[in-house]
Amino acid sequence: MTRQVMDDQQINSLDDVLNTTPGVTSYANDNAGRTTYRARGFNITNYKIDGMQIDATTSFGGVGSSMNMDLYENVQIVRGANGLLGGTGDPSATIYLQRKAPTKEFAANGLLRLGNWNEHRVMADINTPLNHSGTIRSRYVFTWDDTDTFRVREHVNRLGALANFAADLSARDTLNFGFQYERTRNDGASWGTNVPIWYADGTRTHLSRSTNPATDWSQATRDQYTAFINYDHDFSAGWHLKVGYMRTQGSSYNNLGVAKINNAARNVGGYAGFWNQDGTGAYLNALHAEYADARDNADVHISGPMHFLGHEHQIVFGFNGYNDELTQYTFSKALGNCSIAGVTPYSGCQYRAAGLPIANWQTWDGSYPNFTTHRTKAREVDVTRNYGAYTSGRFILAKGLSLILGGRVSTYEAYSGTYNVQNQYSGATGTGRQNAVLTPYAGMVYDFTKTMSIYGSYTNIYTPQSNLRDANNQPLNPVMGKSYETGLKGSFFKQRLNASLAFYLNRQSNVAEATGATRAFSSQSGSYPAAVKKFA
Structure with a gap:
């Protein structure tokens, strides 16, 4: 997806990119920015920026x-399993994003857009050298987008900024560093699927497309700060040493209230999960959750050509890895920092069932008492580490015939710890560690014409699932497996038309299966109940 395509099609977000990508499907849990993307029948979990692996999931956190x-x-x-560089691979896809980089020539680009639903969008992109020769250069990008949507009470605000600098320290050494900020706020955000197709008596609702059963204070906000630095040394003859480091810090704020169609309907008779035509049957469901995430990424690799056998x-050769700390702050009745109009939450800081009825959903304007919350030092911290060494090579066996071989030896570690309101650490629980995990990759490509190639590949599947726990609160071991693929690829009319045909087989073990049980609620930490998992 080139810059030209994104400009031509007004592609503004990662959601827009993946929604226009062939072979990628999606399903939205709600309109709070929680969209799951899938390829080849599996969720996409691998995302990279300039080669650094990030957590780009669209969950609450x-x-x-x-x-x-x-x-x-x-x-x-x-598309397909691709764990060679990141050490983790699932059979879906890997998404690579490349930042705008500074160049030696001055350039400026701007955009002002006014659109439907009261949209206002401004973008400025300025590339400027900082000395006459351009050996020191910079690029600045600012973008702001503010819009309503076709739903009532829904409003989306996006903000982004990038400052990227590069300096040629010598004829062979280049230093690149910069800072980046991204934020999205969804007002009128919902929680789950909420607009019913039928009434409780079985008739169709035919509700307006603009229906949005969210409160006027419901919102979801995500932001992320990034600092990065890269060094490139040219050894000549095409060999390069590259060293990179990236630090990201993000937060997620969820204060959600929505008229749900849940089991509370059983308290007034009729079928559960549907509203009544007279305006009854709706209950406020609410959730308050706050997260913070910090991740350190590093990558060191050396690459270049080798000449033998006439080709x-x-x-x-390289080493990379990351350390990630996800913090979930605790809100619960037990800690006294979660309440709506004095009503006891269903659990943690969630309201369900019949505790908060809505008198008439037909005339409801979204007004309802807001959450009363305050953050304490009580929190749960999940730590994930993944690091390892890797190597890969592309070998020309004959004219048009290439062999690709590689592998990564990874160490993976995950554990959790809780802190109480006095900031006292309870110690690590659920420690999981995998050492010397080999992720091999082998592939072959044959260009049998100038425009078409046939290929085949094999790789291991290695997908951590530390967020899933068993009955003893231990994280499950990673999903293991193998992936086989073969197919045809073609590029025609000077790459204006591209085509592919793929056949693949994926086998997995250690896949989680829900047991239907829940972990007991902890009054000390205020942790939410979590689904117990087991190996399938």
Whole structure:
């Protein structure tokens, strides 16, 4: 997905990119920025920016919905298992994003857009050298988008900023560093699927497209700060040493209230899960949750060509990894920092069932008492580490015939710890560690014409699932497996038309299966009940 395509099609967010990508499907849990993307029947979990792996999920604690495409030069989507560089691979796809980088020539680009639903969008992109020769250069990008939507009480505000600098320290050394900020706020955000198709008596509702059963204070906000630095040394003859580091800090604020169609309807008779035509049957469901995430990424690799048997081959040796800390702040009745109009929450800081009835959903304007919350030092911290060494090579066996071999040896570790309101640490629980996990990759490509290739590949599947726990609150071991693929690819009319045909087989083990049980609620930590999992 090139910059030109994103400009031509007004693609402004990562959601827009993936919604226009062939072979990628999606389903939205609600209009709070929680959209799950899938490829080849599996959720996409691998995302990278300039080669650094990030957590771009769109869960309550994820920051994926805040990503703004005005800050990026292009997006590359590789379908299929691809754990060679990141160490983790699932059979869906890997998403690579490349930031806008400074160049030696001055350039400026701007955009002002006015659109339907009261949309206002401004973008400025300025590239300027900082000395006459351009050996020191910079690029600044600012973007702001503010719009209503076709739903009542829904409003979306996006903000992005990038300052990217590069300096040629010598003829062979280049230093690049910069800062980036992205934020998305969804007002009128919902929680789950809420607009019913039928009434409780079985007749169709035919509700307006603008229906949005969210409160006037419901909102979801995601933001992310990034600092990055990269160094490139040219050894000559095509060999390069590259060292990179990236620090990201993000937060997620969820204060959601919505008229749900849940089991509370059983208290007034009729079928559960549907509103009544007389305006009864709706109950306020509400959720308050706050997260913070910090991730350190590092990558060191050396790459270059090797000449033997009359051909030039490409070799890469490297080491990379990340350390991620996800903090979930605790809100609960037990801690006294979660309440709506003095009503006891269903659990944690969630309201369900019949506790908060709505008198008439037909005339309801979204007004309802807001949450009363305050953050304490009580929290749960989930730590994930993934690091390892990797190597890969592309070998030319004959004219048009290439062999690709590689592998990564990874160490993976995950554990959780809780803090009480006095900021006292309870110690690590649910520690899981995997050492020397080998993720091999092998592939072959044959260009049998100038425009078409046939290929085949094999790789291991290695997908951590530390967020899933068993009955003893231990994280499940990673999903393991194998992926086989073969197919045809073609590029025609000077790459204006591209085509592919793929056949693939994926096998997995250690896949989680819900047991239907829940972990006991902890009054000390205020932790939410979580589904117990087991190995399938």
